[in-house]
Amino acid sequence: INPGNVDIITSAVKPEHYPETGLKEIALSGRSNVGKSSFINAMCGRKGVARTSSKPGKTITLNFYNADNKFVFVDVPGYGYAKQSKSEREKWGAMIEGYLTKRETLTCVVQLVDLRHPPTADDISMYDFLKYYEMPVIVVATKADKIARGKIQKHISVIKKELEMEPEDQIFAFSSLDKRNLPEIMTALQKFV
Ligand code: GTP
Numbered sequence: 001i002n003p004g005n006v007d008i009i010t011s012a013v014k015p016e017h018y019p020e021t022g023l024k025e026i027a028l029s030g031r032s033n034v035g036k037s038s039f040i041n042a043m044c045g046r047k048g049v050a051r052t053s054s055k056p057g058k059t060i061t062l063n064f065y066n067a068d069n070k071f072v073f074v075d076v077p078g079y080g081y082a083k084q085s086k087s088e089r090e091k092w093g094a095m096i097e098g099y100l101t102k103r104e105t106l107t108c109v110v111q112l113v114d115l116r117h118p119p120t121a122d123d124i125s126m127y128d129f130l131k132y133y134e135m136p137v138i139v140v141a142t143k144a145d146k147i148a149r150g151k152i153q154k155h156i157s158v159i160k161k162e163l164e165m166e167p168e169d170q171i172f173a174f175s176s177l178d179k180r181n182l183p184e185i186m187t188a189l190q191k192f193v
């Protein structure tokens, strides 16, 4: 991807506002603060394309990014954000569910989890939900820079096991600071665009 050619197309909540680009879409899903927006910036080779924040709940709409006219990244608002009210959570649920189950151009979901910890109940529900709808999932375990090299494989194994990952789904350790495994993740995505 040419970093100069990555830009936000639009933010949308309702299906009638989703962009019609003719390109395939890859969505990023994961807990609030796990690093979805940072992942998009790292993949696109440019900081500040997607807005990041140390405060969880920054991304509240579906944000569509044109990745060099090759495909579209869709930054999905994070789940598990405690400060959301019940009605906000319900609205979030309906929007995400609608997008993930009905969007014809969506071919793959990158589910981000925090490499430091076992998957949360929300992570497991999300993975199960995606598998129920037979969506291909690539799991990206973020913040790998915070784990000693020698422990990374062990953490990866725990995540695979707890998510009961299907053998055809791939998992990668990642860090938006050092961008490890970025080419491998890009190659895995290539199949879906
Ligand atoms: P929401 O939009 O709230 O759902 O969050 P998000 O998943 O988009 O997270 P975001 O990319 O905004 O990152 C949250 C915080 O984690 C920021 O302070 C980032 O700098 C930090 N962060 C993200 N990825 C990494 C990583 O790989 N390593 C480290 N050390 N910090 C990271």
Ligand code: MG
Pocket: 036, 037, 038, 051, 052, 058, 059, 075
């Ligand atoms: Mg975000």
